[in-house]
Amino acid sequence: MSATGIGAPVRRKEDFRFITGQGQYTDDVTRPGETRAVFVRSPHAHANIKSIDVSAAKTMPGVIDVLTGAQLASDKIGNLICGWMIHSKDGSPMKMSAHPALAATKVNCVGDAVAVVIAVTIAQGKDAAEKVKVDYEVLPAVVDPAKAQAAGAPQIHPDIANNTIYQWHLGEKKDVDVAFAAAKHVTKLDIINNRLVPNAMEPRAALADYDAGTDNLTLWNTSQNPHVARLVISAFIGMAPEHKLRVIAPDVGGGFGSKIFIYPEEVVCLWASRKVKRPVKWTSDRSEAFLTDAHGRDHVTHAELALDANGKILALRAKTIANLGAYMSTFSSSVPTYLYATLLSGQYNIPSIYCEVDAVYTNTAPVDAYRGAGRPEATFVVERLVEVAARQMGIDPADLRRRNFITAFPHQTPVIMAYDAGDYNASLKKAMEIADVKGFAKRKRDAARNGKLRGLGYSTYIEACGIAPSQAVGSLGAGVGLWESAEVRVNPTGSVEVLTGSHAHGQGHETTFAQLVSERLGIPFENVSIVHGDTDKVQFGMGTYGSRSGAVGMSAIVKALDKIEIKAKKVAAFMLEAAEGDIEFKDGKFTVAGTDKSAAFGDVALNAYIAHKFTGAELEPGLKETSFYDPTNFTFPAGCHICELDVDIETGKVDIVNWTAVDDFGTIINPMIVEGQVHGGIAQGVGQALMEGAFYDANGQLVTGSMMDYTMPRAHDLPSFHVGLTETKSPSNPLGMKGCGEAGAIASPAAVINAITDAIGTENIAMPATASAVWTALQKLQAPKAA
Amino acid sequence: MYNFTFHRPTTVRQAAGLLARNPDGKLLAGGHSLLPVMKQRLAQPSAIVDLSLVEGMSGVEVKGRSVVIGAMTRHADVANSQVLKDLMPGLASVPGSIGDPQVRNRGTIGGSIANNDPNADYPAACLGLGATIITNKRRIAADDFFTGMFSTALEEGEIIVKVSFPVAKKAAYEKFKHPASGFALVGVFVSKRGPDIRVAVTGAGSNGVFRVTSFEEALKKRFAAKSIEGMTIPASGMNADIHASPEYRAHLVAVLARRALAKANA
Structure with a gap:
């Protein structure tokens, strides 16, 4: 084990910028002409929206526009979706009701957004948001899952009977019943797994920037999986074609799962930016986070x-x-x-x-x-x-x-x-x-x-x-595959950039991924940079959740590194005038087996790019490899x-x-x-x-x-x-x-x-x-x- | 936060004048209760009168048989006051239990008492020691000062200048922290000064800080935990919320009173 290789307790590369306040989080990114989005949220858990009057709010100082769910619908912005199909035991597909990014006719939980104020400052936006008049017809609410299916329980979505999304099962009931009947001892427990609020240190945020000149949209957001966010916002919500939408998840301060998902606010910021033709930023405050971040368990x-x-x-x-x-x-x-x-x-x-x-x-x-x-x-x-x-x-x-x-x-x-x-x-x-x-x-x-x-x-x-294995999760209803990608770019000087589809929001990938490369290529740990979180820079990737960055994300890097070694050996063979099969690679050095002829990794990288020792017919110049790894x-x-x-x-x-x-x-x-x-x-x-x-x-x-x-x-x-x-x-x-x-x-x-x-x-x-x-x-x- | 005018008077008289001219104004002492509600737009004071530049409002002094603490003295400064720690460690421990270091370095005794949060610690110390609250207008006995949840005997334009605590031979504070906020879920301050025996409770009562006269009577025989062994107070009138039932709060009052007595006698 080297001092920076696999198994070494290397101090985290990223911590210098974090602990000296130099991290770049979404809220730190500013764009010229930036505006702020302030959401008008329902104070009621369950209510019909009889009317929304934004006229007074629109005349408030600093207000650029006030937008509602009706406008969102008329602009044909699609609903948010759940991307994993579950079938009930009777074979019927799960019942998913509409989830518009701004509620137009009905609110279903406290914090449901019904309108958004786009203003020059947050304070102006908040002043104006208080002037939005929403006439609610308050309905009885149900919060206890054990009571949601009862006859007479408040009906939340008109198209979902008994508030029941699915009735799923797994395993063989008959076998279990037989075993219980024969059992000497049976233990029974009633368990409530309590609902939790994630409370990542950095609250969710989104900054959307529409470029009218190119018709491109850029979204900075607090995402654990920016490519998936781009795919969903493009393909399902219909915001923009995938190639016209760039999603950047820069430094992200904790997720714990809550930042996997696509949320209403980022959709609204993108839509609003195109409407007002200015960048639109929203940063959740802690109160909003409690109400609107996806909770856990329950x-x-x-x-x-x-x-x-x-x-x-x-x-x-x-x-x-x-x-x-x-x-x-x-x-x-x-x-x-x-x-x-x-x-x-x-x-x-x-x-x-x-x-x-x-x-x-x-x-x-x-x-x-x-x-x-x-x-x-x-x-x-x-x-x-x-x-x-x-x-x-x-x-x-x-x-x-x-x-x-x-x-x-x-x-x-x-x-x-x-x-x-x-x-x-x-x-x-x-x-x-x-x-x-x-x-x-x-x-x-x-x-x-x-x-x-x-x-x-x-x-x-x-x-x-x-x-997870893509075919396996596909057979269980997942709408996506769960492989991971990596691109290893060796520079002419022998330093390395790894572009990974994994996303770090506290895990220390910039350190651990560099340790892997350092060990495998025998190059200094400092000579490795990890690039992630930008759909314009990084090839499609699936992101980080489910403890997958090591087992899946690093496996993709290993596969790409394997390809780098194969290609580099070819380059080294031309340099050392030896047969490719005689080239050995160890500790950052290529040697001809049984001789003292060798070339350092950096020299081989340079030769791959200057291409003086081989013709284009013999070998392609360059040293860059990509791998998509699907676990078994x-x-x-x-x-x-x-x-x-x-x-x-x-x-x-x-x-x-x-x-x-x-x-x-x-x-x-x-x-x-x-x-x-x-x-x-x-x-x-x-x-x-x-x-x-x-x-x-x-x-x-x-x-x-x-x-x-x-x-x-x-x-x-x-x-x-x-x-x-x-x-x-x-x-x-x-x-x-x-x-x-x-x-x-x-x-x-x-x-x-x-x-x-x-x-x-x-x-x-x-x-x-x-x-x-x-x-x-x-x-x-x-x-x-x-x- | 809504807009407000910000004033920084340098004398108590100026501050009182500003309050008189701004009926919707608020004093800023430490700000740890006021600023959060302003940020959440739950309070909309037209003016903020910041007391931090007013001279002579901070410090811990021994005056005869009393300890006098300036209203703008920060919690950390009271907690760390060597003279107070030597004289009455039970009182010094009260601000040391408030919030976190950030709060203790900004929050003040005057702000805490004037706000009279039903879960705040200082009201228990004031009532538990029979303190005198000294304002720009008069002297108010602690027994008359705390009139209910978030309410005090302070009148319009009245500003707490200092608080005088009689030195008690035996005094101690026991606090059971609210798990989330760190305020007192229940806090009990006990003291003995000659024949004057006090047991004051914060956090538990739905009407704010109160004295437990039944315990005080029992302690007259002997100021020791044993004297109140087995005694309880009724759950009626105790706060109820997701963190504690009235029964639990009533139970804690007795437990913490016994522990405070043990500490006071240690």
Whole structure:
């Protein structure tokens, strides 16, 4: 391993500009004549729009125009779409209702945009927005997914009966029913996977610039996948032909999934820029972000696990209602289906699994993929069931897990996924050692002396990452392929630019991708630049989500580098007057086998461009190669997290005292960055388990609409993590990588809740398990004693 | 934020005059409550009278048997005051628990008291020590000052100049932080100064800060946690929201009172 190659904890190249305030985010980009968009948003969760009067607003100072949904419709701007088709169990396609970028006749959630003011300054725009008169006929709202399908529930979209988008299922119901009938023990749980607000540090933003001279549109936006945004805005929304639309996602400050999707605001900015013939910029404020960023999770589930007398799992079944909010966001349909039910086998050999999922509309913000996307929900179901079953059966929870671990690979689960590699015993064993599980009983006694109830909870999770083989996802309804692209451009001086379809918004690609190139070409790390996020510069790519940049994005770079080596060897053969087959490439040097004749990588690059040693008939000049890599399978990161915590008996407050994470991510490029990803993921998972929760009141008002009421995890809420690794390489990509971006968020909620329920001696507690909620649970447990 | 005129008087008299001339005006002390609501366009003051240039409004001083804190003294300066930490660490700990470093470096004691946020920390300290709020017009006992949620005895044009806290031999503050905002979900300040025993509670009551007379009575026998062991206060009148039920808040009042007493006696 070199100091900057694969496996080296290289400091992040990008951090200098970020920590010195020199990052270039969308809001930092300014264009001459720029105007600001201010949206007029519905204060009601559900209402008919009787009329909109913009006349007073139009006369306000600094106002250039005020535009409404009626104009958007008459300009034939298409609706936003969900790009993943799900079929119900009766074979009917999912029912997607219209989602116009500006509501014209009806609003379906608080924050729904009904008009936009284009003004010279934000303050002028806000003043004018207050003068837009909207006459609403307020309708009753439904926010609870469990109530959305009930007879008499408010009907959100006139064309969608019972607010039901689809009734999907996976697995063999008959097999599962037979297994349950024969089971010695059945564990049942009702689970609510709480709704979360992503809260990326940089709020969403869009800057649209129409060039009347060329009829070209340029959009700077906060996107995790600019090419997909361009494709959807062009092909489905009809804003402009694809070649007349350039999308640039410059530095992006966090996404967690929420910036995958195509949102109304960027569509409106593009449309408005063409109408007013000036650049139009919108930057969300935090209040708008709470209301309009796609939220995460929000499942209501009943789950059951069937076991034999020895604690061997026979079958699992689950019925989930997934809240997709007021509109179907870009990939919302896939999250509670193919990203959820397909992971219900966990790390276990479960012969039969059956899962039903109803997706419903409610008068709430749209819900879509959020760090983990479906897999945290699946892990929570499986790991809670397993833990509770072990306690009910009097089996040690680690032992019950061991009895059911999959140990032979490849392993075909009953829910589509074929696990390719893993060693679940190894990660459990290592985690138990690091966490000193043996010493837990003593620590529990010590804690009790201080008025604390100590608990320990496991989560042996699995996820499917490296998303994903295009043919496979196509067969499941995806509207796109999920390969990735890379172009490696070697300059005449031997420095390298890598153009990648992956997108970095905190992951550190400029560092890790450069490490790969440095290692592979034997050139200094500093001589490699990574270019991403601009559809005019980079070939079509699919972007970053689903922990795919390493396993898929870097695999594309590997393939392009393979081609570079082949071509460079040809050049070197002419330079060294040797046969191509005799050229060897190692540590940045081309040598003729068995001789001391050699050429450095930089010299070969120069010769590729000056082309003095070969004719055009023999070899094309230049050194630049492109690859489109389509993975052969998902990857399956897995591991074991152990949470140890204290519950203050008097207040119910939970303090996490020890956290152990042992993950198997396959090959690791930069262990420091991987550790950071694990830390961040755990923080978000602990946030979900203990603090975060988006709550709407019965009228559809978001009660947790600011940082004053929505609890984000802070550094002081978390202990120092003990992070360890095991390694089985993924056989499904050339580097053996699995992906690490989501693991922490997937594993941790179940570990926390398993530990709390262990501490207080209850079966279940809802997330977020705030001090108030834990205290209330303790009172219920103590009630019989007091009575 | 809407437009407003911005004034920076250099004397309390000038500030009071500006307030009199601008009935919709607001004083800017630290601004950490006022500015966020202005940014959200929930408040539209016609004028802002910034007190930061008014001389003689900051500082922590010992005057006889009292500690006098200027109304514009920043939370961080009170928390870090060595004289206060030596004399009454229980009071010094109150501003140290407010918000985050940014808030503590801007927020002021006068602003906090005048705003009387039902979850703010200083009102508990004022009521829990029997402080006197000194304005440009008069002296107001803490018992008469806090009149309800976001409401005080302050009249039009009245400006808090300083707050005088009697030195108590035993005093301590225990706070259970609101998980999101860091304000007091419940905060309890206890003190003993001769026969005067006080237990003041912030965060819990739907009418703002209040004293727990039943605890105070019980503590007259002995100022110790044991004296109120098993005592509770009724849940009626407690705040209810997604973060805590009235029962939980009432329960926390008793828990935190016991912990504060233990701390005061430590």
